[in-house]
Amino acid sequence: MTTVDLPLLPLGRGQDPSSERGVECPGDLPAASDPDLVARARAAKDALGDRVFVLGHHYQRDEVIQFADVTGDSFKLAREAAARPDAEYVVFCGVHFMAESADILTAPHQQVVLPDLAAGCSMADMARLAQVERAWEALADAGLADSVVPVTYMNSSADIKAFCGRHGGVVCTSSNAEVALEWAFGQKPDAKVLFLPDQHLGRNTAVLQMGMSLEDCVVWNPLLPGGGLPAEQLRDARMILWKGHCSVHGRFAPEVVDELRATMPGVRVLVHPECRHEVVTRADEVGSTEYIIKAVEAAPPGTRWAIGTELNLVRRLAEDHPEQEIAFLDKTVCYCSTMNRIDLPHLVWALESLVTGTVVNRIEVDPDTEREALVALQRMLDLPGRSHRD
Numbered sequence: 116m117t118t119v120d121l122p123l124l125p126l127g128r129g130q131d132p133s134s135e136r137g138v139e140c141p142g143d144l145p146a147a148s149d150p151d152l153v154a155r156a157r158a159a160k161d162a163l164g165d166r167v168f169v170l171g172h173h174y175q176r177d178e179v180i181q182f183a184d185v186t187g188d189s190f191k192l193a194r195e196a197a198a199r200p201d202a203e204y205v206v207f208c209g210v211h212f213m214a215e216s217a218d219i220l221t222a223p224h225q226q227v228v229l230p231d232l233a234a235g236c237s238m239a240d241m242a243r244l245a246q247v248e249r250a251w252e253a254l255a256d257a258g259l260a261d262s263v264v265p266v267t268y269m270n271s272s273a274d275i276k277a278f279c280g281r282h283g284g285v286v287c288t289s290s291n292a293e294v295a296l297e298w299a300f301g302q303k304p305d306a307k308v309l310f311l312p313d314q315h316l317g318r319n320t321a322v323l324q325m326g327m328s329l330e331d332c333v334v335w336n337p338l339l340p341g342g343g344l345p346a347e348q349l350r351d352a353r354m355i356l357w358k359g360h361c362s363v364h365g366r367f368a369p370e371v372v373d374e375l376r377a378t379m380p381g382v383r384v385l386v387h388p389e390c391r392h393e394v395v396t397r398a399d400e401v402g403s404t405e406y407i408i409k410a411v412e413a414a415p416p417g418t419r420w421a422i423g424t425e426l427n428l429v430r431r432l433a434e435d436h437p438e439q440e441i442a443f444l445d446k447t448v449c450y451c452s453t454m455n456r457i458d459l460p461h462l463v464w465a466l467e468s469l470v471t472g473t474v475v476n477r478i479e480v481d482p483d484t485e486r487e488a489l490v491a492l493q494r495m496l497d498l499p500g501r502s503h504r505d
């Protein structure tokens with residue numbers, strides 16, 4: 116096994132601007148025990164008025180989501196921010212790659228703020244640009260340079276989106292992955308797709324939506340020379356899946372699905388496509404966070420659900436729909452730990468700093484990366500009949 120450049124940074128300490136890893140939080144945070152935090156957040160938001168637009172991802176805590184002007188998945192939120200050019204400041208309660216996408220899609224005068232820079236994404240961290248460039252060279256050495264089209268999930272850093280823009284590839288969301296893959300396979304004769312960074316979304320889409328076999332998919336391990344794949348396997352593959360996954364959705368297990376079916380007769384199992392293939396194949400419905408929300412909203416009273424996605428969202432759905440029986444598809448707590456770093460003290464600190472004219476934790480993508488990432492994003496926007504949900 117070769118050594119690789121994967122220094123581990125404890126969250127909130129040190130700095131690694133080339134990755135999604137945590138960086139320190141400058142300034143003094145209000146104490147979490149401060150009883151006035153809600154009033155302070157409201158006062159700061161009122162003082163900023165239309166100059167600030169607060170975005171709240173579905174997986175955020177309640178204490179934060181109550182201050183969101185709009186809630187949604189990452190792509191919807193970035194587009195909402197772009198549709199509000201009056202908002203000088205966009206406070207993104209989500210994770211780093213989402214704030215980057217918002218910066219790419221908003222106008223230059225809009226400044227995007229991530230209240231805690233340690234709110235990264237473990238999945239996005241699993242594909243670093245240097246690793247992907249090495250994989251690209253190895254694929255060229257294997258004689259595949261003319262046939263591979265890179266496709267990256269929205270949940271990736273801006274420089275990986277830019278890589279796809281540079282190399283004739285596209286961005287996709289969990290809702291339009293099938294259309295994006297069809298587009299990619301149409302780009303070259305005998306095309307293969309390098310799918311980044313979530314192997315599960317890539318595999319589930321290829322096999323369950325596009326009718327490929329599991330043997331059509333191989334997994335590229337960036338920690339091994341040549342991805343750990345013999346040349347023959349690479350040559351025969353149609354999908355080269357990056358060895359990345361979501362640390363939240365990867366926890367759901369097929370045996371829990373079986374147990375719940377035994378204890379909750381009539382239960383409908385509803386999971387996100389970032390879940391493992393053996394979980395997704397046991398589910399009744401598979402879809403993005405927006406899909407999950409709409410499925411519950413449209414269900415008749417008395418519907419029994421077991422839902423496999425982030426716990427904050429499942430808990431809110433259960434609270435909002437007491438007429439249904441909503442269970443969580445995991446035996447243990449399953450919050451997205453980095454998403455949950457955005458808490459009320461960080462939000463208050465970010466908003467109050469803006470009131471005093473100080474922009475803290477600005478997320479700014481460099482112009483070259485932004486230009487190339489926009490190429491890949493625009494290809495996604497141009498896809499036929501696509502919907503944009505994460």
Ligand code: SF4
Nearest residue numbers: 236237238361363451
């Ligand atoms: S839920 Fe998974 S993909 Fe989403 S931010 Fe958390 S680790 Fe990343």
